[in-house]
Every structure is written in C-alpha cells, then in structure tokens.
Amino acid sequence: MNVKSGIAKFAGKSSYWFLHNVLKGGTSFPGKLAMNLDPEILNTLAKDYETVIVTGTNGKTMTTALIVEALREKYGDVLTNPSGSNMQQGIVTAFLAHKNKKARRKIAVLEVDEANVKMVTQLVHPSVFVLTNIFRDQMDRYGEIYTTYEKIIAGIKLAPQATIIANGDASIFSSVDLPNPKIFYGFKLASDQAKNDVKAPVNTDGVLCPKCDHILHYHERIYANLGDFFCPNCDYHRPELTYSVNKIVAQSPNHLEFKMGSKNYSINVGGTYNIYNALTAYSVARHFGLSDDEVANAFAKNKRVFGRQELIDYAGKKINLILVKNPVGLDEVLHMLNTEKDDYSLVTLLNANHADGIDTSWIWDGQFEDLNHEQIKKILVGGERWHDMGFRLNVAGFDPSIMTTCPDNESVINEIAKLPTEKVYILSTYTALLSLRKTMAEQKIIKAGM
Template identity: 80%
Template sequence: MSIKTGTAKLAGKSSYWFLHNILKGGTSFPGKLAMKIDPDVLQSLAKDYEVIIVTGTNGKTMTTALITEALRKKYGEILTNPSGSNMQQGIVTAFLAHHPQRNGKKLAVLEVDEANVKYVTKLLHPTAFVLTNIFRDQMDRYGEIYTTYDKIVEGIKLAPDATIIANGDASIFSSVDLPNKKIFYGFKLPDDKPDNDLTAPVNTDGVLCPKCNHILHFHERIYANLGDFFCPNCGYHRPELSYTVNQIIEQTPNSLKFKMGKKDYTIGIGGTYNIYNALAAYSVAREFGLSDEEVAESFAENKRIFGRQELINYHNKEIDLILVKNPVGLDEVLHMLNTEKDDYSLITLLNANHADGIDTSWIWDADYEGLDKSKIKKVLVGGERWRDMGFRLEVAGFDPGLMTTVANNDEVIDSLSSLPTKKVYILSTYTAMLALRKTMAEKKIIKAGM
C-alpha cells in the first residue's frame, strides 16, 4: 500500500469517526475526502472482498437490504451502504466505516447509481451484477432508458466473468449480447397464458422491441413495461426464467404474501414492486447457496429502511414515509395506497434539486386520477415546488377544501397532531425526504443518521 493510499484511508476513517461520533451523520464526505487524496483508494479498500453490485432505476435500496439480510444468514457480517448513498464517494465511505470479520468470506453488497457502475467496476471487479429495472427517471441526468442501460452495460463489460442476475420481465436486460453468465428472474403467475396477447397503455415507455423497434406485446403484464413480453414482428421474447414468483397471495400497504416455487414468503412492506425486489434478493441468495427456509426467515425479519416505507410513530400517528422519484415508482405507490382499508391523511413533498431531477413534469405522468380519494381525509402539500404539486392534485380531482399548504418542515411536523386520521402517508422526493428526516431528528422524533 502506497503512502498516498494509506494517508487517504487514515483521513477518511478519521473524518468518518468525527462525523458519526461528534456530529452524528455524514455518508459521503469521508469518501470524498479520501478520494481527493487518492482517487483510486476504493481499489485498495475492496481488494479482499467479493462484491455484488445492485443497480437499476427503482428498488436498489430495498433489494440491497433484502440481499444483505439474507446473506447474513450464511456468511455473517456483510459490508453494505444502507443509506442509499450510491455514488462512488458514498461507496468509499461504506468501506471506510466497515470493520470486517476476521474469519470467513468477506462480502460486500453495494447499491450503485446507474451512471456510476462503470467507475465503481473499474476498481471493484464485482462477482455479480443485480439488475432491477430501467424506467424513465431524471431525464436531465440520464436521458432515455436506452441511454441509462448503455451506462450500465459499459460497467458490465469491464467484468466479463461476473454473473448477471437480471429482471427477465424487463425486455431491455436480455437485449445486449454479453459474455457473462446470465440468470433471469420474473413473474410466472397462474393466469400467464401463452395465448394471451396484451398491450401496454399508450403512455408506457420502454415497450419498443430492442431488436426491431416494433411495439412489444405481453402474455401477462405485471406493471409498466414489465411482464412476459414478446415481439409479434421479429419473435424476440422473454428469456427463460430461473427464479419466479408464482402467486400473489395477499397485499396491503404494510405487508406482502406471495409464493416463489412451492413456498410462501412474507415481507412487512407493501407494493407489487417490492415483490420484484424480494424476488431479486431471493435469486441472489439461492445463487450464493442459501436454502428457501433461510431466505424466508430473513424476509420475515426484514426491517423498514431509511425513507423507503419507513414507519414513524409520533403523536399517536402511524406515519409511513415513502420515497417517490419517477412516474412508474409513483404510480405503484398510488396503487399500493388503494389497498389501504382505513381512512388516511396524505402529505406530498416535492423538490426539484439535482438529486431529485430538476424537471418536475414527471408528476403529470402518474395516475393521481386513479387514486381512491374517498379514504383521504386531509392533504398537506409542501416542498420547494408545492405550487406544482398542489395544481397537479387539483387537476386530478382533489377537493381544494381538503388541501393545506405547509411552508416548511416545522409546519409539516406541527400539523401532524391535528390531522383527522391515525394513518398518515408522506410521499416525498429525495432531498425533501432528507430534509424532513433531519428536522425530525433534531426534534428527537427519530434517531439521527440511518
């Protein structure tokens, strides 16, 4: 190890200790500081680790958490980046913070931003890539879905020996010829019949055949552009699946019960999209030698995580904090809310900073019109772009008399106790969610950090 690398590690570890023991936070600065001294410090930090990279548009954080909990059943301590700080500096911080076990396999399960896969792969040489999905997201940063996938493929090409564990229901993931071993997972439900011929709604993106640009059809469509796809023009179709969800047994906003193979699985979180995340984690766990029973146990123990359906109890309210960042993810959250049996209050926080995507037009592509408004007894609208969100909800048919604007996070928190329902759902973009959690931590409602 060179003097430069040693200095970078020392500076990064020292700053991490100070930030977390004195200031109670900091997920990217230690990595940024270490990289300023040695841009390739990650190579040294990760040299003894077997690394799994999780990437894609939606579901990275939850999939990473589920994989990590499952692999702990067999391998003990796992290095990961639970805060969702998924760019290179955040990943370096995760390594700086980790104290590896002395014996046994050293495993790292890392959520990686799509545009950072190439830079991270150069230094980590991963064993596996887990690909969740590709949807339109932050157009100012990623462009169309094909551009996003190109960024991921650039990284994968640097690790031809790594296994690809990909969502087979996403047509884009089997479209590029790569030398890597490929394992696909997806839904194979009882009503998925070979003679079904379905098409997606007209505003669905990513339904052009990657081979001939004809409109894709589906034997079964799960949501958005995901399902048992086929092209009636050139014959391109869903690849053979190694791991499948065979039945959705029950869904509520706070729980999912579903069947994979011959076994039932339960996780304490809602949304069909989270079944895909669980299936991705199951696929990885099985490839790493875990039994169905070990996976089921880990799923049952899984805790709510930072900002992703994070459950907060305050003033006798059950508050569900949910990150939303693009129309497909938001649509699925709205569908999940329609499974709620009780009345609830809705809080929407919209920002448009770089980490959120500066273009807020995506809120018009989500189906607020389809949300069951009869159970919503109060709506608070906040964030830096509250005017945009308020107007969007009015157009969607929300009663303006039920809507109140909150100017800042102090007002959001002060308003919670007077809401007319026990259940509260907060739908928030990324930077608005971070700011709200910071204010909640300062008021001792939640713990600081992750």
Template identity: 80%
Template sequence: MSFKSGIAKVAGKASYWFLHNVLKGGTSFPGKLAMKIDPQVLNSLAKGYETIIVTGTNGKTMTTALIVESLKKKYGDILTNPSGSNMQQGIVTAFLAHKHKRVQRKIAVLEVDEANVKMVTKLLHPSAFVLTNIFRDQMDRYGEIYTTYDKIVNGIKLAPKAKIIANGDASIFSSVDLPNPKIYFGFKLADDLETNDFKAPVNTDGVLCPKCDHILHYHERIYANLGDFFCPNCGYHRPKLTYTVNEIIDQTPNSLKFKMGEKEYAINIGGTYNIYNALAAYSVAREFGLSDEEVAAAFAENKRIFGRQELIKYGNKEIDLILVKNPVGLDEVLHMLNTEKDDYSLVTLLNANHADGIDTSWIWDADYEGLDKKKIKRVLVGGQRWHDMGFRLEVSGFEPGTMLTNPDDDSLIEEITKLPTKKVYILSTYTAMLALRKAMAEKKIIKAGM
C-alpha cells in the same frame, strides 16, 4: 496497499469518526476526502471482497437490504452501503465505515447509481451484477432508458466473468449480447398464458422491441413495461426464467405474502414492486448457496429502511414515509395506497434540486386520478415546489378545501399532529425527505442520521 492509499484510508476513517460521533452524520464526505488523496483508494479497500453490485432505476436500496439480510444468515458479516449513498464517494465511505469481523467469505453488497457502474466496476472487479429495472428517471441526468442501460452495460463489459442476475420481465436486460453468465428472474402467475396477446396501455414507456423497434406485446403484464413480453415482428421474447414468483397471496400497504415455487414468503412492506425486489434478493441468495428456509427467515425479519416505507410513530400518528422519484415508482405507490383499508391523511412533498431531478413534469404522468379519494380525509402539500404539486392534486380531483399548503417543515410537522386520521402517508422526493427527517430529528421524533 500503497503509502498514498494508506494515508487516504487513515484520513477517511478519521473524518468518518468525527462526522458520526461529533456531528452525527455524513455519508459521502469521508469517501470524497479519501479519493482526493488517492483516486484509486477503492481498489485497495475492496481487495479480497466478493462484490455484488445492485443497480437499476427503482428498488436498489430495498433489494440491497434484502440481499444483505439473506446473506447474513449464512455468511455473517456483510459490507454494504445502507444509507443509499450510491455514488463512488458514498461507496468508499461504506468501506471506510465498515467494522471488519472475522469471516470465512468476505462479501460486499453495494447499491450503485446507474451512471457510476463503470467507474466503480473499474476499481471493484465485481463478481455479480443485479439489475432491477430501468424506467424514465430524472431525464436531465440520465436521458432515455436506452442511454441509462448503455451506462450500465459499459460497466458490465469491464467484468465479463461476473454473473448477471437480471429482471427477465424487463425487455431491455436481455437485449445486449454479453459474454457474462446470466440468471433471469420474473413473474409467472399462471401456466396457460401463452395464448394471451395484448399491448401495454398507450402511455407506457419502454415498450418498443429493443431489437427491431416494433411495439412489444404481452402474454402477461405485471406493471409498467414489466412482464412476459414478446415481439410479433422479429420474435424477440422474454428469456427463460430461473427464479419466479408464482402467486401473490395478499397485499396491504405494510405487508406482502407471495409464493416463489411452492414456498410462501412474507415481507413487512407493501407494493407489488417490492415483490420484484424480494425476488431479486431471493435469486442472489440462491446463487450464493442459501436454502429456501434461510431466505424465508431473512425476509420475515426485514426491517424498514431509511425513507423506503419508513414507519415513524409521532404521538398518536402512524406515519409511513415513502420516497418517490419517477412516474412508475409513484404510480406503484399510489396503487399500493389503494390497498389501505382504513381512512388516512396524505402528505406530498416536492423538491426540484439536482438529487431530485430539476424537471418536475413527471408528476403529471402518475395516476393521481386513480386514488380512492374517499379514504383520504386531509391533504398536506409541502416542499419547495408545493405550488406545482398542489395544482397537480387539484387537477386530479382533490377539492382545494381539503388541502393545506405548508412548505415549512416545522409548521408541517405541527400540522401532522392535527390531522383527523391515525394513519398518515408522506410521499416525498429525496431532498425534501432529507429536510423533513432533519427537522424531525431536531424535534426528537426520530434519531439523527440514517
């Protein structure tokens, strides 16, 4: 370690201690300070670690958490960035914050923003990349899905020996010829689907063949553009899968049961998209030497994490706080709500800051029309762009009389106590979620921090 990186490490650790012990927060500033002193500090901090980079549009935080819980079963202490602060400064902070324990195998599992893969890879030299999916997301930041994938590929090219563990149901992930060893995972819910031949719905993004631009067809489609795809024009098709989900046994908004191979697995969270996240984590765990039994035990213990179907008890209310940030993710959350058996109240919070994406037109691409509105007894609308969200819900069929607009977080929290149902689902963009959690922490409803 150079003198400069040593100073950077001491300064970063001191700022982290002060922020978390005095100010009760701060996930990126310590890393930013350390990088200011030594831009290469991550290189020395990560020395000796086998690093797994988890990236993609949706599912990074949950996949990372499930991988960490699984690998802990075999290897004990795992370094990670649990807050979801996934740009370079947040990753440096994760290393600064980690309390190192004696382990035989030093492993870091890091969620990394798609646009940061290249700069992080330069410094970390990862041993594996986990690719979840790529959907349209914050067009003002990332552009089209092909631009996003190019950013990821440019990072992977810097680590040609690192293993790629990718979602084989996403056609884009097998479209670029890379020298890396590759493992693909996906859904295979039946063995007799080869004769099926159909297209995705007309408004589905990412269904052009990445080889010839013809429209892809499917033997089986799970959601959005994910499934057993093939191109009738050039013959491009889904790669051979190493790890598969073979059956979905049961789904509720708060639980999933499914089979991978002959073994049944359960996680305490809802949504088909989270089965993909579990499958990604399972694939990594198996590649790192875990047994099916060890993975199943880790999944059974999985905890709710910051903003990702985070359960909050408030008086007699059971609040489920869910981050939404793009049409595909929001669509899947809305489908998940339709598996709710009880009546519930819906709270929607929309912001348009840089971290959310300043273009809010994506809310019009999600299927609010498909919600089972009979079960929704009251709607609260908040956030900086409450008027956009309120209008979107009104157009989708919600009666204005059933909706209450309340952009102030303190007032909104008070209104939640008056809702007519025990169950409350809050769908929120990122910065609106941060603001709401801060207001809840000040009222001692939740603990401060993440």
C-alpha cells in the same frame, strides 16, 4: 497497501469516526476526503471482497437491504452501503466504515447509481451485477432509458466474467449480447399465460422491440413495461427464467405474502414493486448457495429502510414515509395506497433540486385520479414546489377545502399533529425527505442519521 493508500484510509476512517460520533452524520465526505488523497483508494479497500453491484432505476436500496439480510443468514458479516449513498464517494465511505467482523466469506453488496457503474467496476472488480429495472428517471441526468442502459453496459463490459442476475421481465436487459453468465428472474402468475396477448398502455415507455422496433406484446404484464413480453413481428421474447414469483397471496400497505417455487414468503412492506425486490434478493441469495428456508428467515427479519416505507410514530399518528422519484415509482405507490382499508391523510413534499431531477412534469404521469378520494380525509402539500403538486391534486379532483399548504418542515410537522386520521402517508422526493428527516431529528421525533 502503499503509503498514499494508508494515509487516505487513515484520514477517511478518522473523519468518519468524528462525523458519526460527534456530529451524528456524514455518508459521503469521508469517502470524498480519501479519494482526494488517493483516487484509487476503492481498489485497495475492495481488494479481498466478492463484490455484488446492485443497480437500476427503482428498488436499489430495498433490494440491497434484502440481499444483505439474506447473505448474513449464511455468511455472517456483509459489507454494504445502507444509507443509499450510491455514488463513488458514498461507496468508499461504506468500506471505510466497515468494522470487518468475522465472516465466512468476505462479501460486499453495493447499491450503485446507474451512471457510476463503469467508474465503480473499474475499482472493485465485481463478481455479480444485479439489474432491477430501467424506467424514465431524472431526464436531465440520465436521458432516455436506452442511454441509462448504455451507461450500465459500459461497466459490465469491464467485467466479462461476472454473473449478471437480471430482471427477465424487463425487455431491455436481454437486448444486448454479453459474454457474462446470466440468470434471469420474473413473474409467472398464470398457468396458461402463454395464450394471452395484451399490450401496455399507450404512454408506457420501453415497449419497443429491441430487435425490430415493433410494439411489444405481453402474455402477462405486471406493471409498466415489466412482464412476459414477446414481439409478434420477430422471435424476440422473454428469456427463460431461473427464479420466479408464482402467486401473490396477500397485499396491504404494510405486508406482502407471495409464493416462489413451492414456498410462501413474506415481507413487512407493501407494493407489487417490492415483490420484485424480494425476488431479486432471492435470486442473488440462491446464487450464493442459500436454501429457501434461509431466505425465508431473512425476509421475516426485514427492517424498514430509510425513506422506503419507513414507519414513524408521532403525536398519536402512524406515519409511513415513502420516497417517490419518477412516474413508474409514483404510480406503483399510488396503487399500493389503494390497498389501504382505513381512512388516511396524505402528505406530499415536492422538491426539484439536482438530486431529485429539476423537471417536475413527471408528477402528471402519476394517476392521482385513481386514488380512493373518499378515504383521504386531509391533504398537506409541502416542499419547495408545493404549488406544482397542489395544482396537480386540484386537477385530479381533490377538494381544495381538505388541502393545506405547508411552506416549511416545521409547519408540516405541526399540521401532521392536527390531522384527523391515525394513518398518515408522506410521499416525498429525495431532498425534501432528507430535509424533513433532519428537522424531525432536531425535534427528537426520530433519531439522527440514517
């Protein structure tokens, strides 16, 4: 470590200590400070680590958390960026914050924003890339899904020896010929699924064959553009899977049970999309030598992740706080709500800042019409763009008399206490979620930080 790196490391660690012990927060500033002093500080900090980069549109934070929990079963301490601060400065902060506890292997599992994969790869030299999925998300930042994948590929090409562990049900991930070793995972639910021939709904993105531009068909479609795809016009089809989910045993908004191989696994969150996240983590864990029992033990311990079905008790209410950020993710959350057996209240918080994506038109792709309207006894509409969401719910057929507008966080919190149901689901965009949690922390409803 040279003098410049040493100074940058000391300044970053000192600022992290002050922010977290005095101000109780700060996930990116220490990294930003260290990078200003030494732009290549991450190269120094990550030098001795086997680094796993987790990227994709949806599921990065939950998948990263599950991978870390699994690897800890076998290797003890694992470095990660648990707050979901997944751009370069947040990743530097994660290394600065790490206390280097005793571990059998020095492993870093990093959630990385799709647009930052190349930049981070140049500095950490990853041994594994984990690819979850690619959907349309924040068009102003990423563009179409093909542009997003090009950003990821640019990073992977810098590490041709790294293993790619990718969602085989996403046709885009096997569309580019790369020299890297590859492991694919996916769903195999039907024993005779090869006989099936179905298409995705007409408004689904990413269903053109990467080889000939024909519409892809599916032997089995799980959701959106994910499934056992094939092209009826050429020989393009889903790659051979190394790991797969073979059965969904049970689903509720707070629990999933599913079968991989000969063993059942469970995690304490809902949504089919989280089964994919668990399958991704399972595939990474097996690559690192974990047994099925070790993975099952890790999954049984899984904790709620910041903003990803985070449970909050307040005023006699059981609040489930869920981040939504794009059409596919929103639709899957709405499908999850339809597995709820009890009546509930719905809170929607919509912002359109840079971190959310400034275009709110994606809320029209979410099928609010499919929700069980009879179960929803009250709706609170908040966030900076509450009027957009309120209009969307009116068009979806919800009775305006059960809808209340909440112009700020204080009114959201006050109205939650008055809701007629014990169960409350909050669907929130990223900056609205951060803002609400900050206010809740100030009111001592939750602890500060993430």
